[in-house]
Structures are given as structure tokens and as C-alpha cells.
Amino acid sequence: QLLKQDGDGAEQPKSYSKAFLLIFAVVSSLALYINTLSNEFVYDDLVAVVQNPDVRGERPVSILFKADFWGGVLADPKSHKSYRPVTTLLYRITAAIAGMEPRAFHMVNSVVNAVAVGLAVKGTEIVAYDTSKSGKAVYVVGLSLPTFALVATALYAFHPIHTESVNCIVGLADLIAAAFGFLAFIYHDKSRTCGDRTGTRDLLACMVFSWLSALAKEPGLMILAVCGAREVALYWLPSLRGTPMKSTVFVSSIVRFGVLASTGVAFLLFRKYINGENTGLNLGDSICDNPLVTAETTLSYVLSASFVVAMYVWKLINPFVLLCDYGYNSIPLIEGFGDMRNLATFGAIAGVAALTLVGIRDAMDKDRPDGRILVALAWIFVPLLPASHIMTIGTVLAERLLYLPSLGYCMLLAILAERLQIGPGATKKGKIMIGAMIVPVLVIVLALFAQRIISRNRDWKDNRTLWNTDTFTNPANVKLAKAYAGELELAGKLDDAYHVIKNVSGLGAYQRVEVCLVKSRLTAMSSVSGRNYELGYQILDDCIEEVESLPKMTTNSHQLYGSKGYL
DSSP: OOEEOOOSSOOOOOHHHHHHHHHHHHHHHHHHTGGGTTOOOOTTHIIIIITOHHHHTOSOHHHHTTBOTTSSBTTSTTOOOOOOHHHHHHHHHHHHHHOSOHHHHHHHHHHHHHHHHHHHHHHHHHHHTSBOSOOOEEEETTEEEEHHHHHHHHHHHHOGGGHHHHHSGGGHHHHHHHHHHHHHHHHHHHHHHSOHHHHHHHHHHHHHHHHHHHHHOGGGGGHHHHHHHHHIIIIIHHHHTTOOOOHHHHHHHHHHHHHHHHHHHHHHHHHHHHHOSOOSOOOSSOTTTOGGGGOSSHHHHHHHHHHHHHHHHHHHHOTTSOOSOOOTTTSOOOOSTTOTHHHHHHHHHHHHHHHHHHHHHHHTOSSSOBOHHHHHHHHHHTTTGGGTTSSOOSOSOOGGGGTTHHHHHHHHHHHHHHHHHHOTTSOHHHHHHHHHHHHHHHHHHHHHHHHHHHHHHHHTSSHHHHHHHHHHHOTTOHHHHHHHHHHHHHTTOHHHHHHHHTTOOOOOHHHHHHHHHHHHHHHHHOTTTTOOHHHHHHHHHHHHHHHTTSTTOHHHHHHHHHHHHHO
């Protein structure tokens, strides 16, 4: 018998079932990324790690807590304002122990990912009992495993959207933020189930871990809002429907919510202080990284940003097409309502709205309240808020930003699997058949996910391999084309480099200078271009004319003039 039919009420799984889920998730996450250990430093690793004086130990540790993630001074007007001292400190410790050896850094990423996945197992076990409805289980290798916990845990450990965070050393920030975020979530749960004194200590631990999460990467602060949303789903909404609840329980929930909110406000004030007088985010001319800054109308910006959020949702559903960069030309701006891509946005909004309504209905069920859908939605969209372009950020879309939200998506699929087993319209025989199919279908999905992870790990072997793969996948991306052409030029493959860069156009300011330098050199030196020095000069002349009309571009102008002398 493959399916275990449980009675009413969410029964706690046996300790050996919990141990199996934990061991399976952690061991799988380590095995899936074992082939990352031979990879080199790539992409942003070179700036944030290899060239960072705080990582290399060239400055006192005290400076690390005043510097941004890229090694600049946080109070400097030119700073990117990415303040992640916890992550930088772990880089520094790794470098002190193993030197600037890529294998050591990749090993740290792999281990921290496994730790985060292990903590996510505990997180799913907690959410599994945010309901009084009957729980279901399936048998795997002789063990009765709760359907919700099994599906959510397995999918999270195997989800390919995590590959960027694990492969790119810079992604360690996302991994640490997630690990501390899960700890904050776990201790928040403990604070509501323990006595006053113990509960206060657990709530304090939640506050500390939330700060550590935010000091690893800024979106980690949003775990406080996830915990707050859970308070609303488990206590506030049921009370509105008249679900019996002691007044002290409801008051305790309000107090915890207030503590969570105060902790978040305190961190924002701390960040404002540590940023110094220049509190704004300086992105320079970020057309390559975030083309939304070029939107000419508010409507265009709102529609384009909304479509990006829909793209994030789609990446969770279909994680097989992966890119390290989604910059200029990857996601063209939406200028008006006539763009057909708006259908995807409106479809996503309608789907999320429908799930939210179902979640509210479940949470307000007077007899058997179930807050899991709302909690899962909070896990997806609350951590994504900073990346949803409600404020200007340094990227248009990044897969690494889905490391934490992907747990909420896996929870939603787990809820669906469980409800297929207990659907009111199905016969007992039909429910047993559905239950019997869950494990085989899950195994197939996990096998497909594992294959994609292992193959994607190979793409991150070095810069040249990464640029080659992703330029082929998305030839419209200007940043990727420039980077790949530069790598080919360094390798002496001028003709191949010229083919990659020749059609790149439409840029301005800083990025146009970089592309012009590569394009003009290759035009003058590549045999495919006929070693056209005259055209190479013309490319530079046009770029110089544009650049000199812009403010504060003298450094780049000198670069262009120097390149003319080189030609």
C-alpha cells in the first residue's frame, strides 16, 4: 500500500521520518553541486572577491564594517550602497584559511547551501502544521512521510533556480541571508508556542537572526514581514471570522507583530546612519544592468516592472532556461497597453489574486482554519518586494533573488499535491490512485531538475564558457555580447569576437564606451571585417562625440582617445 490514509488533524510525523527528510535534502543538495568545485571565479566574483581588499586582508577588519560589498567606502557618493559585512567577513575568513583558491570558495558556497536547505526542511515542517485540516502522507522506502513536507522539501533542494546563487561566489550573500532568515522564521515560531520567558528569548533570537540575514544581503530583512504575515494568517484573520481564541493569545500576536515591525524600522534607521550623508543608491548609467531607468513615461515603467515580476513567477514555474544576466535588450521595455506581454502580467496578477482569496477563505474557515496558502504566498512575494522595482535597483532581473522566494512556490505545489489526495469530489479509490502517483511524478520532476542543475553547473566553469552559453541563449543581451567578445579577443580569436560584437548598438554613456572600445579594436584587427581601420576610427569618433556631450565623462573620453592612438 503506497498511500497512508491519516485521520483528522495534522499528525506530527515520526522522528525517523523527519530525519529522513533532513538527510535526503542535505545530501542531495551537496551531491547536486559537487561538480562546482572545479569552477573558477567568474562574473562579479572578480570585483567582489578577487579584487576586494577587505577579502584579501589588505585592510583592517574594522574597515570591512564601513565598506560596501564591492570594496568601496560606504559613505562615498560613488558607493553602490550594498552593505553586506557578514558575507564579506566569511569571504575574508575563507581567504585567510585557503588563500584565493576558487575551490575553497565554491566549497563554502556548497556547504552553506546545504545548511540553508536543511533549515528549510524545518521551515516546511513548521508551515505544515499551520492548519487544523487532515494531513496526508505517502510511503517512501518503508517510511510514512507527510506529503506537504516531502514535496516542498524535495522540490526546494532540487530547484534549478538556485544554480546561480551556488555557482557564483557572489551568490553566497543569498545563501547566508536565506540560512539566517530560516533561523529567524524558526525562532519566531518557537516564540509563539513557548512560555513567556522562553518565548521572549526566542523572539529576541528571531530579531538577531533577521539582522544577520539583512547584513548578509539586504532582502534578508524581509523575513520579518514574512513572520508578520504568518501572524495575520494564523491569528488575525481567524479571529475576524469568530474562531474561538483566548484574548491573551491574540494580544500576544499583536505584541509579536509590533516587535517584528520595530526590529525592521530599527534596521532601516541603522542603514541610514551607516550610509552616511549620501544615502542614495549610485548606479551611474545603468542602462546595461537595469534598462528600466530609461523608461520615458511612468506607464512604461510600471508596465515593464510589472512584467518583470511576472517573469520572476515564470522562472519559478519553468527553471530550465537560465541566464546569468538579464540586462539591456533581454527584456525590452513595454511602452503601452498594446504590448502582448501585458497578458502575461495580467494573468500572473489574476492567478496571485485568486490564490490570495482562496488563502483568506482557508484562513478564515471557522471550523478548520488553514493559513498555509497565505504563508506560502508571503514567502514568494515579500522577499521579492525589493526586487520588484518599487525603488531603483542595480539589476532588472536576477535568478539569485529567487533563492528565498522559491521555498514559497514549493510550498504551494506541496499544498496542491496534498489537496489532490483529500479532494472532496474524488472517490476513495481515486484518492488512493492520486496518492500512489505523487511519488513517481515527484521522482521524474526531481530527475529533470537534477539534470538541469548539473548541466548548468558546467556552464559556470569559467567566464568564457558562461558568456558563450548565455550569449547563445540570449544573443540580444548587450552586456553578455560585450563580455564574450572581450574574452574571445583576449584568447586571440578576433574573427569570432567580431561576429559576436558587430551588431551590438543602441547604448549610451559608460556602457557605450566599453562596447565601442571592443568593437573598434575588432573592426580594425579582425580579418573577417577586412581589418577596416577607417571604420574603427569612425566608431570611436561617433562615440567620442556622444560621450563628450555628457557630464562627468572625461575619464572615458580619455579611454577613447587612447584607443585611437592604439589603432
